[in-house]
Amino acid sequence: MPDTAVSTRALVKRYRDVTAVDSLDLDVRRGEIYGFLGRNGAGKTTTIRMVLGLIRPSSGDIAVLGRRIRPGETKVFSKIGFLVETATAYPNLTVRENLDIQRRLTSSPPRAVADSIGLLRLDAYADRRAGQLSLGNKQRLALARALLHSPELLVLDEPANGLDPAGIVEIRELLRSLADERGVTVFMSSHILAEIAHLADRIGIVHDGRLIEESSRDELAAKARAFATEAYTPEEREQALLTLDLERYFLARTGDRPVSGSSSTAGDA
Amino acid sequence: MFGQVLATEFRKLHHSKAPWATLAVLGLMPLGIALFMWIVREPGRAAELGLLGTKANLAGLEATWPEYFYMLTLIIGVGGMLLLAFIVAYLFGREYRDATAKNMLALPVARHWFALAKLAVAAAWWMALVVIVLIEALGIGLAMGLPGFSAALAGTGIANVFLAAVISFLLAPVISWIAVWSRGEVAPIAFSLVMLALGNLFGRTGWAEWFPYSIVPLLIGVVADPVDSLPAASYVVLTGTFAVGIAATLLQLRFADNAQ
Numbered sequence: 001m002p003d004t005a006v007s008t009r010a011l012v013k014r015y016r017d018v019t020a021v022d023s024l025d026l027d028v029r030r031g032e033i034y035g036f037l038g039r040n041g042a043g044k045t046t047t048i049r050m051v052l053g054l055i056r057p058s059s060g061d062i063a064v065l066g067r068r069i070r071p072g073e074t075k076v077f078s079k080i081g082f083l084v085e086t087a088t089a090y091p092n093l094t095v096r097e098n099l100d101i102q103r104r105l106t107s108s109p110p111r112a113v114a115d116s117i118g119l120l121r122l123d124a125y126a127d128r129r130a131g132q133l134s135l136g137n138k139q140r141l142a143l144a145r146a147l148l149h150s151p152e153l154l155v156l157d158e159p160a161n162g163l164d165p166a167g168i169v170e171i172r173e174l175l176r177s178l179a180d181e182r183g184v185t186v187f188m189s190s191h192i193l194a195e196i197a198h199l200a201d202r203i204g205i206v207h208d209g210r211l212i213e214e215s216s217r218d219e220l221a222a223k224a225r226a227f228a229t230e231a232y233t234p235e236e237r238e239q240a241l242l243t244l245d246l247e248r249y250f251l252a253r254t255g256d257r258p259v260s261g262s263s264s265t266a267g268d269a
Numbered sequence: 270m271f272g273q274v275l276a277t278e279f280r281k282l283h284h285s286k287a288p289w290a291t292l293a294v295l296g297l298m299p300l301g302i303a304l305f306m307w308i309v310r311e312p313g314r315a316a317e318l319g320l321l322g323t324k325a326n327l328a329g330l331e332a333t334w335p336e337y338f339y340m341l342t343l344i345i346g347v348g349g350m351l352l353l354a355f356i357v358a359y360l361f362g363r364e365y366r367d368a369t370a371k372n373m374l375a376l377p378v379a380r381h382w383f384a385l386a387k388l389a390v391a392a393a394w395w396m397a398l399v400v401i402v403l404i405e406a407l408g409i410g411l412a413m414g415l416p417g418f419s420a421a422l423a424g425t426g427i428a429n430v431f432l433a434a435v436i437s438f439l440l441a442p443v444i445s446w447i448a449v450w451s452r453g454e455v456a457p458i459a460f461s462l463v464m465l466a467l468g469n470l471f472g473r474t475g476w477a478e479w480f481p482y483s484i485v486p487l488l489i490g491v492v493a494d495p496v497d498s499l500p501a502a503s504y505v506v507l508t509g510t511f512a513v514g515i516a517a518t519l520l521q522l523r524f525a526d527n528a529q
Binding site (some may be wrong): 049052053055056071072074075076077078080082084086088090091092093097100101102104105106107145165204213220 | 528
């Protein structure tokens, strides 16, 4: 079994005069959470679409879980859960019906629908039509769909889109536990630095379609700290800390966890 | 796997208004024909009511069963091409409109099964509409007491309606290709409107038997006298159009970029 879950070699995607992905060599190791960080338009989504076989590379190779991605490849997708860009579902169908379609097409057992609804805390919305869901719950539905067939690899494009702070923390913890407890590989893209910093074991920074840096989170954190010490003003550091404080306070007030450093619960806080 | 995909394609229509909308549109047609027949039969009363008595008379219609079947075949044949285009555009194009195509195409299911299942759903949907509307039309015709009914006439009339329905369906895969190529619903419907107009035009040039979209008008007699049976060339053209449409749809799904 290869120790890379996703591997690209000299991957290129051109749209007429625009090179969206340029000679990308990428290795996502099995069992790790790989953060694919880049600005809007850096080539993250194009890379993910190629990995999933939704668009064809102009040149280069992609291998996923040991299988080369080429037209007609389907077998490997039984081991991949994914969320690409926007969370979408059949709007006229309920959450349960949407997931049942996924279950049938991935030959998953009937209980998988209820399990994924429970995992993403969608019980209260199970019989609501997808078109009537909030953006955050649509995102949960898309994640439930991605997880329904217990994939070995999760390919997630901006998984925190539309989620409130509590939802972001919840999904972060869910992904961490999937990686730690079940050995699921997570290849996730984001342009939100905090998301990647919280979750990823290794981080690749893509810019203008090229991978310009790749390090472990600790290495990147060390570089960032050294850089921040020089570049940040005291006000900026204060602002960053305030953001963290606000997140923790918000979670406490909205009932997800006790206020740190006190015995009071969210409701009491 | 085809069975599972087919089941999910039918499931996707659950709670959808589209099948009911198509039934309402096609179901109104026999009522419209019946209204014209009544106007032709009762021009004085129709004129008193301010209905289209003069225009109906100008159309040269007769309130008889042969005429009634002719109109029914016309609606299923020519109107059906447009309605089928809507059905196929809806089944394929909605996956791009709702951005669910990407969810469908990265599954452990060969993409051709989706295309074939959608075409099978379109066929079932279309045939259900035709049967329901045929039953409705026969009921209305009998209730109106139109003259000239016979078992032989009914047999021929119903056979012609089904032949027109089947020919219309043979053109459907081209619409599915346009839908996946354009990644939406507008282009296939626009394409079918243009083809209907071209079909009418080609029908008048003498090439009707060779142009797929002229063959239904040729069968019905929209552009010339109706033919008793289509020339063999027309069946070859229709079969070829069907095969090319399916092949183009499958190749587009397999080899082209399919992101929204």
